[in-house]
Amino acid sequence: MKLLTGNDLPTGDVVWWTGESWSRHLAEAVDVGDKGDLIAATEVAARRVNVPYVIDAEATPEGPRPAHIKDRIRALGPTVRPDLTLKPADPQAGSWVI
Amino acid sequence: MVEFLRYRDDEAHDEPAVTLDSFFGQSNATAVRIESGEDARALLPHLSRIALIEVSFPSFRDGRGYSTARILREAGYEGELRAQGDVLVDQIPLMRRCGFDSFAPDAPIDEETLTAALDRYNFRYQAAADSIVPVWKLRHG
Amino acid sequence: MYKYDEYDASIVAARVEEFRDQVQRRLAGHLTEDQFKPLRLMNGLYLQLHAYMLRVAVPYGTLDSQQMHMLAHIARKYDRGYGHFTTRQNLQYNWIKLEDAPDILAELATVEMHAIQTSGNCIRNISSDQFAGAAADEITDPRPWAELLRQWSTFHPEFSYLPRKFKIAVIASDTDRAAMRLHDIGIQIVRNDAGDLGARIYAGGGMGRTPMIGSLIKEFVPFADFVSYLEACLRVYNRHGRRDNIYKARIKILIHALGADEYARQVEEEFQAVKALGIDPPQAEFDRIAAYFAPPGFEVDAPDTVDRTDPDFAVWLDQNVHAHKAPGYAVVTISLKPIGGIPGDASADQIDVMADLAERCSFDELRVTHAQNIVLPHVRKADLYAVWTALREAGLAEANLDLISDIIACPGLDYCSLANARSIPLAQKISERFADPVRQRDLGELKLKISGCINACGHHHAGHIGILGVDRKGTENYQLLLGGSGAEDVSLADITGPGFSEDGVVDAIERATDVYVRERTPGERFVDTYRRIGMAPFKEAIYG
Numbered sequence: 001m002k003l004l005t006g007n008d009l010p011t012g013d014v015v016w017w018t019g020e021s022w023s024r025h026l027a028e029a030v031d032v033g034d035k036g037d038l039i040a041a042t043e044v045a046a047r048r049v050n051v052p053y054v055i056d057a058e059a060t061p062e063g064p065r066p067a068h069i070k071d072r073i074r075a076l077g078p079t080v081r082p083d084l085t086l087k088p089a090d091p092q093a094g095s096w097v098i
Numbered sequence: 099m100v101e102f103l104r105y106r107d108d109e110a111h112d113e114p115a116v117t118l119d120s121f122f123g124q125s126n127a128t129a130v131r132i133e134s135g136e137d138a139r140a141l142l143p144h145l146s147r148i149a150l151i152e153v154s155f156p157s158f159r160d161g162r163g164y165s166t167a168r169i170l171r172e173a174g175y176e177g178e179l180r181a182q183g184d185v186l187v188d189q190i191p192l193m194r195r196c197g198f199d200s201f202a203p204d205a206p207i208d209e210e211t212l213t214a215a216l217d218r219y220n221f222r223y224q225a226a227a228d229s230i231v232p233v234w235k236l237r238h239g
Numbered sequence: 240m241y242k243y244d245e246y247d248a249s250i251v252a253a254r255v256e257e258f259r260d261q262v263q264r265r266l267a268g269h270l271t272e273d274q275f276k277p278l279r280l281m282n283g284l285y286l287q288l289h290a291y292m293l294r295v296a297v298p299y300g301t302l303d304s305q306q307m308h309m310l311a312h313i314a315r316k317y318d319r320g321y322g323h324f325t326t327r328q329n330l331q332y333n334w335i336k337l338e339d340a341p342d343i344l345a346e347l348a349t350v351e352m353h354a355i356q357t358s359g360n361c362i363r364n365i366s367s368d369q370f371a372g373a374a375a376d377e378i379t380d381p382r383p384w385a386e387l388l389r390q391w392s393t394f395h396p397e398f399s400y401l402p403r404k405f406k407i408a409v410i411a412s413d414t415d416r417a418a419m420r421l422h423d424i425g426i427q428i429v430r431n432d433a434g435d436l437g438a439r440i441y442a443g444g445g446m447g448r449t450p451m452i453g454s455l456i457k458e459f460v461p462f463a464d465f466v467s468y469l470e471a472c473l474r475v476y477n478r479h480g481r482r483d484n485i486y487k488a489r490i491k492i493l494i495h496a497l498g499a500d501e502y503a504r505q506v507e508e509e510f511q512a513v514k515a516l517g518i519d520p521p522q523a524e525f526d527r528i529a530a531y532f533a534p535p536g537f538e539v540d541a542p543d544t545v546d547r548t549d550p551d552f553a554v555w556l557d558q559n560v561h562a563h564k565a566p567g568y569a570v571v572t573i574s575l576k577p578i579g580g581i582p583g584d585a586s587a588d589q590i591d592v593m594a595d596l597a598e599r600c601s602f603d604e605l606r607v608t609h610a611q612n613i614v615l616p617h618v619r620k621a622d623l624y625a626v627w628t629a630l631r632e633a634g635l636a637e638a639n640l641d642l643i644s645d646i647i648a649c650p651g652l653d654y655c656s657l658a659n660a661r662s663i664p665l666a667q668k669i670s671e672r673f674a675d676p677v678r679q680r681d682l683g684e685l686k687l688k689i690s691g692c693i694n695a696c697g698h699h700h701a702g703h704i705g706i707l708g709v710d711r712k713g714t715e716n717y718q719l720l721l722g723g724s725g726a727e728d729v730s731l732a733d734i735t736g737p738g739f740s741e742d743g744v745v746d747a748i749e750r751a752t753d754v755y756v757r758e759r760t761p762g763e764r765f766v767d768t769y770r771r772i773g774m775a776p777f778k779e780a781i782y783g
Contacts, residue, residue, distance in 0.1 A: 010266060010338040012291040047268050051286065068713060070652055073661075074288050078653035080581055080663045084319055084334075159277060159360070161400025165477050168397055172516060188261065188278055195396035208269070214260065219253045221246045223390040224466075225518040226397065233246040233390070234520035237527065 001031035001059055003066065004039055005074075006052030014074055015049060022049055025086070026075040027063035065096070072097045099206035103190075104178075105199045111150040111178055131182075138166040145175045152202070155183035164196045171197035171227035187212050191219075197227030240301050240604060241386050241531045243351045250393070251348045254355060258282050259341035266338070281361055281399070283329075283354030284340055288656045291335040294357040295347060299367035299385040299409070300328030300607040302352075307594035307605060309350045311587040317343050322590065324575060324583045326647060326698055327406070328366050328607040329357055333654055355393060360401045362392035362473070366408045368416045369572075369608040372532060373616040375564040379436055381411035381428050383529040384465070387520065391466050398473050402480035403488035405473070406445070418609055418725035420444050421701055423490045424472060425453045437461045442472060442502065443494030446695035450731045451491040454499035456506065464510070466519045471509035475502065534565070535602040535617060541567025542621050552627050554676065555638040560623065563616075569623060571601075571615040572608070573630060574637040574645060578674045579667050582648040583611030585635075592633040600626050609698075609725075610647050610686075612640070643685040643752070644670040647698055651691030651708060652715070658691035660708025660715035661741075665689055668745050673752075682752055685765045686724070701725035703766040704748060705732040717744040721751065721777060722769045730770075735778055750780045 004017035008024075015022035016029035017039060023029070032039060036054035043049045056067040066072045077085025079094055087093040104110060115131040116124065118140065129150040132138060141148065151170060153163040167179055178200055181193050185203035190212060193201070201207070225232045243251070258278075265275045279285075283294035295310065302310075310330055314322050317339050318332040325331055335343070347353055357364055365385040372380045388407060392398070398405070408419040411428040419425035425441040438460045444453030460468045476490045479497075494502045543566050547553040561570040573593060576582050585593070593613055597605045600622045606614035618626055630636040639645045646669060649655065651662030666689055673679055688702030692709075699705030705720035716738040723732030739747055752765065754777050759768045769777065 007286060011336045012286060012289075014289060051272055069715065070288070070656075070658070073652055074656075077289060078663075079661065080653050080667070158274070159400055160482060161360075161398070161402075162478055162482075164397045164400065165474050169512075172512065186274060188274075189400075192394075192396040192399055211260075211264065211269075215257070218257050219250065219394075221249050223250065223393050224395055225516070232518075232520075233250075234524045236246065237244070238521055238523045 001057050001064060002033060002036055002054050003029045003057045003064055004032045004036045004052055004054055005029070005071075006040070006043075006049040009047065009050040016075075017043075017052075026066075029057075029064050031059075031064075062096070069097065100209055101203070101206050103201040103207065103212075105194070106178055113150070115150060115152040132166055134160045134162045134166075138169045139173075141170065142173050145170070145173060145177075148175070148177050150178045150180060151175065152180045152182050153198070155181055155185055158184040158186050158189055164192065167193070167196040167198050168227045187215055191215050195222070195226040195228045195230070240303060240382075241298075241528060247351070247390075248348075251351070251353050251355070254282075254353065254394075255341065255344045255348050258344060262337060262341055277359055277400070279337075279340075280359035281356055282340070282344070283357035284335070284337070285358060286656075287333065288652075288654055290333065291337055291340070292654070293332045293335045293340060293343065293354055294325070295330045295332070295352060295354050296357050296364050297328050297330060297352075297607050298389050299365055299371070299382050300369055300609075301367075301371075301382065302605055302607070303603045304594040304598035304605070306350045306352055307590055307597065309347065309352065311590040311594070313343055313346060314587040314590065321584055321586045323581075323650065324585065324607050324611045324613065326609050326611060326649070326696060327364055328369075328609055329364055330607070331650075333650075358404075359399075360403050360405075361399050362395065362401075362405045362407065364406075365389050365392070366406070366417055366422075366609060368410045368412065369606040369614045370416055370561065370570055370616065371411070371606075372534065373563050373565075373568075373570045374412060374414075374416075375562060376414050377410075377412040378430060379411050379428055380529075380532045381409045381426075382532050383525060384411075384426065384428055384438065385409045386528050386531075387465070387525060388469065391469065395473075398477055401473075401477055402482050403485065405476070405490065413727060415725070415727040415729070416608075418698065418701060418729075420453045420729040421446055421450070421698075421725055422453060424469070429459065431459050431461075435461060438465055438468075440468070440472070443491040443499065445489055445491045446698060446700045447489065448486050448693050448695075449492070450695070450700035451495060452729050452731065453491075454494065456499055456503040462522065462525055463519055464514060467514045467516075468506070468510050470513050470518065471506045474509050474513070475505045479505075535604075537565040537568060537617070538619065541565075541619050543567045545620050545623055549624070551638075552624055554680075555627055555636055556623065558638040558642070558680070559640045565617075567620055569618050569620050571618045571623070571626060572640045573613040573615065573635050574639050575612050575635070576639060576645050576670070577634055577637045578639075578644060578670050580670070581663050582646050582666050585613075589633050589635055592629060592635065596626055596629055610645065612645070638676065639679060641684045641686065642679040643673045643682055643687055643704075644679060646670060646687050646689060647702070648689040649691050649697035651689070651697075655691060657694055658708065659693075659710035660691050660717065662689040662691040662697060662706075662708055665706065665708070665717065665741050665744065668741065669748060672745050672749060682755070683764055685752070687748075688723075698725060699723075700731050701729070702732055703764070703769070704751065706744060709738060711738065715741060717741060719744055719747050719751075719781070721774065722766060724766060728766075733774055735774065735781055737782075747781045751777050754780045
């Protein structure tokens with residue numbers, strides 16, 4: 001699947017396209033198919049996102065899992081500071097990345 | 099929003115700027131355009147007959163025009179020195195310091211933003227092609 | 240250390256307002272990201288893997304307790320309670336919001352700090368020797384020269400849109416503690432035969448994709464010509480550096496293509512033109528700056544002995560404490576590399592502890608080293624035990640300076656959008672494999688440096704052992720290099736062969752150190768043995 005991701009301009013938060021809006025939670029990301037660039041252009045023009053781009057991911061029972069480790073680290077947080085990730089209380093979060 | 103800026107008291111020069119190559123072939127040309135990769139020093143022997151030099155900024159990231167401008171001013175050029183191309187508000191104050199006194203940006207400039215930018219710094223650390231006295235000189239006279 | 244006058248303060252304050260205006264215009268959509276990016280980079284603000292990252296300048300690595308306390312305050316108020324000290328003596332925050340950046344800069348300005356030109360294609364932080372003003376082997380304190388260059392380079396109108404970044408280092412001793420030869424311009428302050436101080440200029444050093452050692456281009460530049468000469472160096476680069484390919488845009492590529500002699504000739508020509516302009520500050524300006532770096536009031540009869548009874552203290556004393564030029568004093572290096580920790584990171588609480596120690600015990604001065612440690616430059620020997628005790632309580636007393644666990648590591652893929660592999664977990668594993676302090680001291684001086692990508696922010700080319708993280712078909716892979724050095728015995732490391740997994744490279748490093756232990760002669764460091772016996776025995780042991 002293809003996910004559209006970017007950053008929230010004022011905060012820098014990593015965000016994911018949900019089909020309607022931008023969410024900070026990867027689990028809400030949808031497959032944009034081949035429409036990623038088009039959606040990105042609209043959203044940038046409306047100033048709802050900064051520097052969006054499309055990434056590859058696979059659909060899993062736990063939700064989308066980005067294909068590349070860089071994108072998984074970006075989705076969750078630094079592997080060396082679990083307390084600073086989006087799932088600080090989840091001991092399995094790190095193994096999802098790697 | 100303005101599409102052209104000029105900080106000179108004299109009359110604007112109306113002759114179009116010819117390329118560097120053309121300039122050398124025309125003994126009566128008084129306006130010349132330098133591309134970002136061309137050598138400003140090629141004009142040094144001819145400065146007295148030039149009224150306008152236009153320096154190209156194909157991308158605002160290409161900073162060669164700043165050196166071009168200073169070299170021309172340092173050699174004594176007193177005619178109009180114009181920055182043309184991808185010229186944005188935030189670079190104009192630096193361009194002024196390098197000796198540019200007119201600007202032909204690809205996109206219009208917001209005058210209010212520009213005025214604020216030009217007035218923002220009361221002091222500058224280094225001497226350049228403008229008349230600003232650098233801080234070290236203010237400190238020691 | 241240098242203190243702002245009204246002019247310095249005015250310039251930094253204006254910069255804060257300028258950036259506030261630029262951020263407001265970006266948020267309002269008057270600037271595109273493409274237009275805004277160079278502007279925010281020139282204020283040290285990156286968009287990184289998780290958030291904006293702000294790189295605060297620590298000019299030539301020197302700061303005082305008030306500034307350190309501010310760094311801790313900003314970590315707590317605007318970030319997530321910690322900061323990361325970098326290989327260019329700066330500090331990075333990883334979780335900054337763009338909308339907060341102007342307020343952060345305003346707070347920094349209240350203690351004479353900023354983030355000016357810590358990124359972007361401009362002249363970056365001027366780095367220097369972390370032992371400046373304390374080391375017995377320096378001929379003078381290099382930092383007045385660095386401060387002069389800081390002012391000259393700040394918002395330089397001609398050099399704000401260079402082909403690429405430009406890094407300058409200044410030292411004043413034959414011992415190179417600042418990796419001077421691996422900078423775009425490296426400067427050693429020397430004396431000529433008449434006894435005058437001047438600058439010996441090297442150019443074209445650097446790491447990254449194509450590492451190169453700087454070439455000597457001018458033996459001696461007197462102070463009177465210093466700024467003009469640097470101006471000429473930069474102008475030649477600005478005019479002729481490549482702009483067609485960002486991987487070939489550094490000055491080292493230009494100098495390599497022209498040859499050092501031709502570059503020097505072009506600089507000389509430009510210098511003759513520039514010198515006539517009168518842009519060189521007068522000696523009085525140098526003297527004004529130098530007065531801020533006069534030695535602090537060292538006690539004349541400070542006790543010169545240290546009680547070594549406590550064995551743990553003695554170990555730390557031998558490893559992390561250097562001789563000072565003033566009797567009764569010592570130079571303390573605080574390791575930010577606890578075993579299993581994140582190299583270069585310090586919590587806000589730890590930063591406050593170091594600030595307090597500096598204020599009480601080091602004439603209110605600290606240094607950041609390019610190896611990502613902190614120095615207290617002027618500690619009375621009589622205070623060393625108390626300092627060590629306080630450091631121990633704060634988890635800052637690891638006695639591993641220059642040992643294998645004193646690792647330089649870039650943030651890597653955990654933080655950096657440029658990275659291909661994580662560097663911090665690898666540093667942690669290496670640190671834990673070699674945790675035994677007895678074994679570490681037996682291995683001795685062993686500078687291990689890890690970069691998470693080819694940009695080489697971890698200086699792996701200059702490591703006795705260097706590691707480069709790469710992306711091998713979507714998997715992290717690590718290349719091992721041996722024999723580099725960023726000191727006065729400068730050399731570029733050699734690659735051993737095919738890369739390894741994360742665990743594999745830890746094993747490979749251990750096999751390499753085993754070869755060293757087996758083959759060394761008395762007094763040889765790891766890098767000395769490597770230079771003597773060559774790659775072959777190491778390669779054989781590593782790859783079997």
